[in-house]
Amino acid sequence: MQQIDPKRLEKVQRWTLRSGSHPEPKRVTSKTGMCILEAVAYVAGETWGDHPECACPVIGAFLRNWNDNLPDDAARTRLLAPLVPRLVGSRATPAIELMRSYLALDWLVRVQTPAWLELAGLKEHADLCRQLGELHDEASCKLATETVRGAQRSAAAARDAAWDAARAAAWDAAWAAAWAAAWDAAWAAARDAAWAAARDAAWAAAGDAAWAAARDAAWDAARDAAWDAARAAAWAAAGKILAPTVEQLQASALELIDRMLILEPAK
Numbered sequence: 622m623q624q625i626d627p628k629r630l631e632k633v634q635r636w637t638l639r640s641g642s643h644p645e646p647k648r649v650t651s652k653t654g655m656c657i658l659e660a661v662a663y664v665a666g667e668t669w670g671d672h673p674e675c676a677c678p679v680i681g682a683f684l685r686n687w688n689d690n691l692p693d694d695a696a697r698t699r700l701l702a703p704l705v706p707r708l709v710g711s712r713a714t715p716a717i718e719l720m721r722s723y724l725a726l727d728w729l730v731r732v733q734t735p736a737w738l739e740l741a742g743l744k745e746h747a748d749l750c751r752q753l754g755e756l757h758d759e760a761s762c763k764l765a766t767e768t769v770r771g772a773q774r775s776a777a778a779a780r781d782a783a784w785d786a787a788r789a790a791a792w793d794a795a796w797a798a799a800w801a802a803a804w805d806a807a808w809a810a811a812r813d814a815a816w817a818a819a820r821d822a823a824w825a826a827a828g829d830a831a832w833a834a835a836r837d838a839a840w841d842a843a844r845d846a847a848w849d850a851a852r853a854a855a856w857a858a859a860g861k862i863l864a865p866t867v868e869q870l871q872a873s874a875l876e877l878i879d880r881m882l883i884l885e886p887a888k
Contacts, residue, residue, distance in 0.1 A: 625709050630664045638697045640689050645669035657688045657701045661708045677711040679721040721881040727756040728877045746772035
């Protein structure tokens with residue numbers, strides 16, 4: 622089992638996590654730019670970098686995306702810093718990592734996507750996604766594909782209709798403000814994280830059709846949600862409308878990490 626340097630961990634727990642990857646510093650201090658995976662490598666005594674050998678690559682892929690898409694350093698540190706010691710030694714067997722990747726895909730399809738669909742007013746499709754059986758192998762992914770594709774088509778149609786109705790400059794300005802809010806805050810709850818994590822470990826098993834459909838459905842639904850927020854009153858109103866879904870998905874993403882880590886590496 623990989624050992625944690627307690628002195629380094631104590632320092633990291635007082636420091637602020639930053640977005641992106643960072644060059645190796647000559648001396649690591651509280652001012653050093655450090656993402657969550659670089660913090661993991663540091664406390665584990667590994668070579669500086671955001672792909673530490675001691676950490677599960679599936680969870681690592683999820684957290685690199687989430688780390689970089691959170692709206693500010695305060696949120697990044699609050700949500701992700703407590704995970705640093707838990708990721709040291711989380712690398713597992715290929716079988717366990719495949720199971721973790723399916724957990725990520727299942728979360729994308731049955732939790733994240735329906736949350737955005739419902740916010741966009743597509744409750745029927747949201748319910749259908751939630752009612753799908755757990756995605757845990759190739760067969761279950763194939764069964765889910767048509768449901769997710771249907772949600773994708775409806776979300777895209779709603780998006781296109783809203784876009785066509787808003788050609789005027791004032792509407793375009795409102796759209797830009799609300800979409801920025803969605804991009805920086807709401808979609809940061811996990812925008813591409815599950816996609817990247819699951820893709821890295823289970824592409825061949827899951828098949829590209831279900832993956833692409835789920836990704837596009839969530840994307841279209843988030844844009845629809847942002848559009849509805851724009852109609853309500855642009856930036857400030859958008860933030861208030863999107864905030865409950867943001868918080869819900871952030872909490873859910875942390876629960877997902879917990880479930881991944883429960884699948885402990887073989888001793």
